Amino acid sequence: MRSTYTFDFLAILRYWPELVQGAWVAASLIVLTFLLGTILGIFGAIGRISRNRAVYAISTFYVELFRNTPLLVQMYVAYYGLDALSINLSSFTAALLAMSLNSGAYETEIIRGGIIAVSKGQLEAAFSIGMTYTQTLRKVVIPYALQVIFPPLGNQFIGIILGSSVASVITVPEITYVALNIGSRSYRDFETFLLIWVIYLALNLILSALFKLTGRIAFRPVL
């Protein structure tokens, strides 16, 4: 059987302003998610290493709940579930809420890993050469913890990019949603998806190379 399909990429090129618009929405969603997720992650990590039982239990429950359920279900709950409780969020806000909470759970574990990687011995060494608490924090704990969390945090950022496509399901006009839209109007679904497939891939390859380079420059082996 011979395939009779002729590819027509030119047919979708005239929709480029919509693609740019979609990319802009996706970028805002991704960057905001990363910022909010990092803030949640810092609080979550503090909670996860806290000796206060209640604080520890709440943060652990948060992390386990969001890491052990699908992002899609979390988005449905944020959009349709809250709507059933008469909390009406826009699709963008609902997606941002679900994605931030989801990312925050993963970032909690990343940041917690960074904090506990700083060994007691390093703290004692810093104090024994006469550093104050603030100096130790600024010159020993934070630089070392940052070095540990930088690579997984970069992976998490790429994870957010991949996850942002799920927001299309609750009608957030990001790039996957735009692609579905263009596809159904131009009858060129396959070409449209090939195009955004390449866009996602290029973006992720470039970013992961950039993160590796930044990591190598910013964190020359300290120890």
Place this chain on the structure above:
Amino acid sequence: MENQPVVVQYAYFFLRATATTLGISALSVLVGSIIGFAFSLLRISRNRACSALTFAYAEIFRGTPMLVQLFLVYFGLPIVFHINVSAFTTVAISMILYTGGYMTEIFRAAIQAVDRGQWDAAHSVGMTYVQALFKVIVPQAMRIAVPPTLGQFISILKDSSLASIIGFMELTKAGMAVRARTSSTLLAFTIVTCLYFAICYSLSVASRRVELQLKKA
């Protein structure tokens, strides 16, 4: 039947959907592991072309959203190849290819995590490359690969929820169907969330235990 609470009325429906979610995820990891294992051997081989191609495969499938891959198969098979397939086939193909990319990297990392001295030892007793690989390196790599493979199973179990978007009746789709039929949105979502959580959480606890035992051994 009509007067019974939603939980009872749809219990069987939810159980079947849960079984489907578990089944499609297990299938993906099983077939994905076969692809991943074969590709990881090509990936570490000295043949440049084989190594580059398998590297590209892993990067492409790990570097793009599964949802986009799903749509590519969904639109691509009927339009370009003139094959009309069921939702199950579409989902199975894209989930297997996606998991295969991750499994390639898991096996590659596991093989390279085996101490280099093991290769030297195998060669020094007169083993060929193939003998050393399959009799010495791979058995050890398999043990190292167990925890990340379990992690991949948990991950694909959650990602399988995306199959609902093209109409495949798994757990998430079942929740949406019950929500539409009964208009008890919160109850439907609670049931779905609890089922996913129960499965994924117990798997992650099991995975942590296996990891500890492997460390001890």
